[in-house]
Amino acid sequence: MAELDWNTEAYIAQFVRGLHWKVKELLSTKDNIPDGDLEAIFAASVKIDNIRRENEENRPKKVPTKAPVTATNSTSTTTTRVRLSEDPNYVTPEERDCRRASGLCVKRSKGARN
Template identity: 35%
Template sequence: MEGEAGDWAYPFLGELTNPRNHNAAIQDLQTFGEEFARAVSDPDEERVAARKIVDLTQDDVETKSTNKYTTKFKTLAAELTWNDAALMAQFSKGLHWKTKEILSQCKQQPSTLQTLMNTAIVIDNVRQENEASRKKETGKEKEKGKGKTSGIASGETIIETTTTQVSKEEIDRHKEWGLCIKCGRGPHKATECCTGWDATPAKNPADRKKEPKKESAKIAEEEEENKDEELGKEDRCA
């Protein structure tokens, strides 16, 4: 024990340990402890505790639970001389917003600090259970969705998993021919495709352009043959 604490304590400890000294100011260890705490306590201790309790919120506490918040609040409140009403107002202020909302809807409002703390803990426990349950259900929905459609878009390239699978080779052909990689039918971008994935093998646009020429040549050839037949008929009639 050093400094001011030692300077105060050692004289009294000397008196306590001297069996012949019956006129000591402090006659027992319990009284010594109380007087020692009063003598060495920080005169600004309550002011510091008041500042801490005003800044304290449920979000500052580990796990963010009302139970943990209540424990920390009680520790600070023990160092204050505030009345119950002031402590209740400050406790309510630091609660999670949802807990405060539900608490305000209670028909019978808590009348003491302890009742308020107990009620808030019950409400917050239910709130956290519901929140955990929602997250779990959301996770399940996401897992289900992965098997149906999941994709990453980058420029004109979209890799997607659906019930209709298009082979990589087919996608490469679509790219080479300047077609939509999803449906293989037009020059539009995959992000603008209204058809969706189509596993039907696409046709090379270059081949499509040749087809009309072939058809025209065939028609011209047939017309030439028809002319020859007509001329033959005329010759026979003459």
């Protein structure tokens, strides 16, 4: 394995780059860690990451709101398209304009909604 000829700042920068975002965030708030002390940064990062992982494991699992979708064995699907004019809620453009001009609700043809 090749030996890298990096200075301490380069080692620290590369190490911090690979940290979890939450570890980076908490590490940046620590005032008692010397900036150039590689070993102190390693130790603090490991401690923060261990606590983060422990908290993640102990956090209650979220219950899915919907049942999971089951996979079907069918490889082809067909989509039935309904013409808009056959839809019971369809209102022609002319009828919409007429209802708007009369101050009526476009869908219900009753008084305008408040």
